Amino acid sequence: MDDFADEESRLGGRLKRYAQVGTSVGGLAAQVVSNLVFGTGLDRGKHSSDLKNALGGLKGPLMKAAQILATIPDALPKEYAEELRQLQSNAPSMGWLFVKRRMKSELGAGWLKKFDTFVHEATAAASLGQVHNARGHDGTELACKLQYPDMISAVEADLKQLSILFGIYRRYDKAIDPSNIHKELSDRLREELDYFREAQNMKLYQYMLRDEAQVFVPECVDNLSTRRLLTMTWLDGSPLLDYIKDHEDNIEARNQVAMNMFRAWYVPFYKYGVIHGDPHLGNYSIRQNGDVNLLDFGCIRVFEPSFVKGVIDLYFGLEQNDEALAVRAYESWGFKIKNREMLDTLNIWAHFLYGPLLQDRKRTIVDDHKGGPYGAKIANKVHGELRRLGGVKPPREFVLMDRAAVGLGSVFMHLKAEINWHQLFHDLIGDFNHVELSKQQSSALEKCDLN
Structure with a gap:
């Protein structure tokens, strides 16, 4: 009875929070419209702070999406990105009575007997679920990732709120059309709820990184896993x-x-067309000898080989000052290069991202762009130019690609690493052939049942 009351209380609380957030976001949207129609004036700083407070009370998928958006240059205005960046990613963990009920629903009434030990307290809690340490009967140490209940309806409710948020942005700033960004985030968030899919992603990474001795991927325990565990x-x-x-x-x-870290992220991309779109600090750990453990495989994107070819074509277009090659790269992704100014503007951001790879010397990731958040000054400059030129609609693939690039750049900043990135990149791409990549991708996806 206590378990049932506990669940009812949490469900009621969640519905109440959704109602509060919906009202808050709707009210904030009304402020924007009022400013545009009646010229009432809008304090963006206060408005974005109010928005953060409206979202922060939810501690769920909407927060996760907001945090992702806050790290993507120009997905949101800088005032909003800065406020949303402050949202805490850790949600309160579920208590033991609640965990027992959830585990029973996933593994059956005798679930606890399937483990030698199962730690009651969660070792980590986030927006979609929490992790418990356990031990199998064979002595293997285990991590059990248990999804919170009713997350499917929670995500759908949150995505509706995100649509309102994008509507607010689009009403007063035409520089970036966020419609593709919303589509991409929607698909990726829905995929993250399917732990069967994540298990397959984990196996895919084991295969792709099988020759990387300094990167480790956990093994899924199939008989103790479900779609929500x-x-x-x-x-x-x-x-x-x-x-x-x-x-x-x-x-x-x-x-x-x-x-x-560079190889953990980019061997899968350049060899198989697969990117891990979330270099969040909680998604990997570091061993004493500097080896890397990858821990989370929910946010994974598979690209067409032509997209990867475009990434490499743009690199050589910039390196060789070959404008025609650069234009072909942008257009292969779906960008509309309307004029020379548009090309020059997109190249500002491209030179920032590719900058460390273009210089054949040992350097930090930010030698030429010191001060402020990684990429912020360059992104603001690009944003202003795009607004002046009538705006652009980024292809949806760029949501996770940009997030991975900027997220890893932030990691390299933290490390203060001094590396010849040019050499690291060229060692990886070698004599790139997108036809060969296509074959390797198909083989890998087939082996891991992801076709």
Whole structure:
């Protein structure tokens, strides 16, 4: 009875929070419309702070999406991005009575007997679920990722709120058309709820990184996993910031971590057309020797080989000052290059992202762009130019691609790594052939049942 009351209380509380958030976001939207129609004036700083407070009370998928948006240059105005960046990602964990009820619904009445031990308190809690440490009967240390209940309806409710948020933005700023961004976030968030899919993604990463001795991927325990419960082997490691603190005076150790992170993200992309779209600090850990553990595989994107070819074509277009090649790269992704000014503006952002790869020397990731959040000044400059030129509609693939690039750039900034990124990149792409990539991608997806 206590369990039932607990669940009813949480469900009622969640519905109440959705009603409050819907009212708050709707009211904030009305403020924007009022300003546009009647010229009442809008304090963006206060308005964005109010929006953060409206979303922050939810601690769910909408917060997760807002945090993703806050890291994508120009997905939101800078005032909003700064406020949303402050949202805390940790949600309160579920209590033991509630965990028992959820585990029973996933593995049956005798679920606890399937483990040698199962720690009552969660080791981590986030927007969609929480993780418990356990041990199998064979002595294997396990991580059990348990999804919160009713997350499907929660995500759908949140995506409706996101649509309102994008509507607010679009009414007063035409520089970026966010419709493709909303579509991409919607698809990726829905996929993250399917732990069967995440288990397949995990197997895909095991296959793609099988030759990377310094990157580790957990193994899924299929008989203890369901669509809402993912059980995997436990990987010991430290959070990145703790590792950095312990190795402040050891640049070689920090450089090694940076190189391992680079390969963990970009071997799958350039060899198989797959990107991990969320380099969030909680999605990996660092071993004592600098090896990397990948821990979360919910936010994974598979690209057409032609998209990857465009990424490499743009690199060589910039390196060789070949404007025709650069234009072909942009247009292969779906950008509409209306004039020379549009090309020059897009190239400002491209030169920022590719900058470390274009210089054949040892350098930090931000040698030419010091001060402020990673990429913020360049993004603001591009944003202003795009608004002047009538705006642009970014292809949906760029949501996770940009997030991965900027997120990893922030990691490399934390590490203060000094590496020849040019050499690292060229060692990886070699004699790139998108036809060969297509074959490797098809083979990998087929082996992992992801076709």
